Amino acid sequence: MPNPIRLSQRAAIMPASPIRRLAPYAVAARAKGLEVHGLNIGQPDIPTPEAILRRLREYKAPYVPYGPSQGLPEYIEALRTYYAGVGAKLSAEEIFVTTAGSEAIQFTMGALCDPGDQVIVFEPFYTNYNGFAALNSVECVPVTTSGADGYHLPDRASIEAKIGPRTRAMLICSPNNPTGTVYTDAEIGMLAAICRDRGIFLIADEVYREFTYDGKTSRSLLTLEGMNELAIVVDSVSKRYSLCGARIGCIVSRNREFMSAILRFGQARLCPPTIEQFACTALTEVPASYTQGVLAEYQKRRDVVFSGLSAIDGIRVRKPEGAFYVCTGLPVEDANAFAIYLLSEFSLDGETVMVAPLDGFYATPGLGRDEVRLAYVLEVPKLERSMRILDAALTAYRAKVGA
């Protein structure tokens, strides 16, 4: 008798990306001739450092060979220099180059968790953690953070209450996507203490490390004492150098057994992209002024979006401390329906806005239904227009649905 033809359970539960699932509506809106301001995805419009683009153009080999599974030695050297600047002295064996931060998270989950194991996440969290968990048959167990607290962490007892026999790791992101929150040294220290006391790994997604505003700084896990065995950092050049499409990230850890497993995982997929690694060897030549300029620009954008949102009737929002996102509740019942309305029914002077509904950034069902994430990755004039569009659309939508 034939087996029934069906896909796997994990294919069934794999969620569509809330960042990308509205893409067909945006395509249709653009086909109608509308200008769609994409605040749904963290795709910076800031130029890549010239040194990196120049190195890219210097790629002159007659073919494009495999590199080592752990990354090109000269790129790993560049990363060692970079991390020394972050305050972490690393050996080459403590760095493993990945195909973007995505693969870094996926490999890390796979090396720590078997099917059915759990990872504690702080919701709202970067939605694709759900996807990597589904791929690995791992469960994301949420600790809920609240906009009223600026999405900072709850007390130790509330976090420890979520730890069970199958808890293998905590996964944090600071500066945070989607909330823009930067965890304090005390918060990072508390999580490290919990992990040490309970024997679980602490994974930090630090891809927004440099993006902190108002003089704040973000503490890297790599600079903590007593965490060599448990601390794992996942990182990427995507946001730092506007290289989202380059797909170059890394895993950093001083746990040798873990890094040996990651190497074996990495050997199966042979290597990360060669040409972009070659281009990124130039990151040691990126002047500090580049990052300062980027930061100043994002802080300006943050201010425009924050004051724009604050001025909208029915919106209460906290000023984000870092990254380039802001989460906000909207005076609607169903942010997803509103996001579709923006793309399919609304426009102002031939323009509209694309946002990411926040429900997909929560693991707890029912949360985030009236919230959205905005990425302030466009120029100030576009952001100003986007805030006006959002304001007008909310008024029109509420009139339509009778809210």
Add this chain to the structure above:
Amino acid sequence: MPNPIRLSQRAAIMPASPIRRLAPYAVAARAKGLEVHGLNIGQPDIPTPEAILRRLREYKAPYVPYGPSQGLPEYIEALRTYYAGVGAKLSAEEIFVTTAGSEAIQFTMGALCDPGDQVIVFEPFYTNYNGFAALNSVECVPVTTSGADGYHLPDRASIEAKIGPRTRAMLICSPNNPTGTVYTDAEIGMLAAICRDRGIFLIADEVYREFTYDGKTSRSLLTLEGMNELAIVVDSVSKRYSLCGARIGCIVSRNREFMSAILRFGQARLCPPTIEQFACTALTEVPASYTQGVLAEYQKRRDVVFSGLSAIDGIRVRKPEGAFYVCTGLPVEDANAFAIYLLSEFSLDGETVMVAPLDGFYATPGLGRDEVRLAYVLEVPKLERSMRILDAALTAYRAKVGA
């Protein structure tokens, strides 16, 4: 009480790549000043088509943005043209661009199999199928093929005997890595019939599609009747255009539900590399003469390696029909020890050879212990020298171990 600090079971069972696990010995050999001929890995030395390299140099955007999760529309269009040439008329939705063939296999396994499910493979098989299976907590169930039969398939009953309630798919590779075997139309037809009758998916790794010698051709799964629901092709530009480091592959299937799951898997990792996809849009401009020239070169190399191996005392080898690999038994007990001997103790005129022990290409324990895979991806004079080195090394090694 703290949980015990340990990695996952899948990290424990994830095998080191037999293609790459000898890399430290090669590094040491090169450090001693030896020239090491790398026959261990399918890394072509043939130039990439000029049209693709030219397009690469035309990448002029000021930053490197994310592309769509399913791939750049213009690259998907190029692939549609390519597959039309293979005899398969495809819609854009039937193609999903992946980060190399590796991700294509990994996503496919994940979409078809839950932890504990099984995929039938024909051993010796491309060793990294083991790695992707471990990542997905999936079991590779081997059907053994034999060098005496030119690694062609056994009869239908032997294959069906391996199908159980947890069998989700068969995974084949033709032209084959590591054996060089090209399955006949009758063999492909038999597998398709089994899959239809038993309700399991048929996955074909066709990355060596064009590499067939002596006038043979390889039948693509995409040209079979009655397999729209069950046929899945994984593909890559790595070998076809000497772009191993570009990390551009794809999944092709007419099963819409499967492709929808793959899209959701793909959204989690955002997108494949942007710059290389852009470069590969030029594949429609690659002249037929490029592939003909590559093929003629590989056939020449195949002949040099085959006649070289055939002349070595104690080696019995079948002439490979395609790809650029040959599997051969060696007159030694432990091919792994011999491979290490080649790198750490032997040299001829300052040169030695790196080979891939074949035991890692089997799932059945104990098989392949006296076999190796050679990739004929070097120029003819180097291959001729490599055969002489292998001959001399076997004589010296056997004298040493008293064989």
